[in-house]
Amino acid sequence: MTTTTHQLRVDIPAVAGLEAHVGNTPLLPLTHLASRLRPGVQVLAKAEWFNPGGSVKDRPALNIIRTAIDCGQLGQGQRLLDSTSGNMGIAYATFCAPLGIPVTLVMPSNASPERISILRSLGAELILSDPVEGSDGALRLARQMAADAPQRYFYANQYDNPANWEAHFWSTGPEILNQTGGAVTHFVAGLGTSGTLTGVGKYLRENNPHIRIIGIQPDRPMHGIEGLKHMPSAIRPGIYDPAFPDQLLHIQTETAYEMVRRLGRQEGLFVGISSGAAAAAALQIAAGLESGVVVTIFPDAGYKYLSNPEIWGG
């Protein structure tokens, strides 16, 4: 039988591209892990791996790209340049590919093979920096590259770029307020660039001055909570104001690993290490409450960490 392709064509409404699907992620309750809390206490997590690029970083990356294009700093042949631990780079590459904007990323060479493969698949140019120098070494190298070739690069500079936290002020913050019907009492988020804590926290505090904003960081300079920064021993992001959070919680790596396993086995949530830290911190805060709604952020899923056997146990 002969078929003709024109018979398959139908009139469909204009279909939005990937950018239109950033944000509006689900807010999920922790049920089993929160079962021993007092009846009036809830713990909710934003499932940020529902973003097209697979992480919370879609939000700031898209806002940084759009802002730079609007200002004429990007889109006229410049390469987008930044240092990254992985997720921000994946987000940049995801949105720059269809725009025809080339991307150069600096990351330590011990980045997981999953991340390196994803970034190469998306066409990003990778500069792998000295692993002993860590993320700060990658940051310093990116700064130097930008200074050496300012015409070649738009240096996105996620650590100092206000478009990072503003993305959360305009999207994640309002979503949390709407999804909880304004009932959120505590917001708990990990500190990497601090963009999420700063943007969401500012929005929620504007709407409710009594809300508690709690930052999470690793308990030690040497840690395994990828994506989070131990601020006292790292280059402090320009967008981070240490006086902004009401409280800081310090989470041990082993606690985050254990919580990642429990989230998978008890809640069906296959998440990354920083989500484990977020859950541990949110549950710690919730355990001290008589009533309240504690909201946290689960930045990504567990796929990019599968090659690390220490996380998943047997």
Next chain:
Amino acid sequence: MPMPVIRIPTPLRSYVNGLSEIPVQGQTVAAAMENLLTQYPAMRPHLTNTNGQLRPFVNLFLGESNVRDLQGLETPLKEDDKLLLIPSIAGG
């Protein structure tokens, strides 16, 4: 006489007087690490748990290879080897 060297990641240099490389004695990774911790005891809680075992996120590389993929802590060291103490990737 040449000795193996351990490269120290930036966040831990404040515990070793700011040094980036520490010469150590030892013919295996385990012996070299113990020697490092004996020289600089302030490093111990950052790298080992209460049982004295290396914490699970402490990654040691010999050249391009994680020692876990070699012979683990029993991996032999030559006198001109450089052992890299690699931090996790942080932030963004």
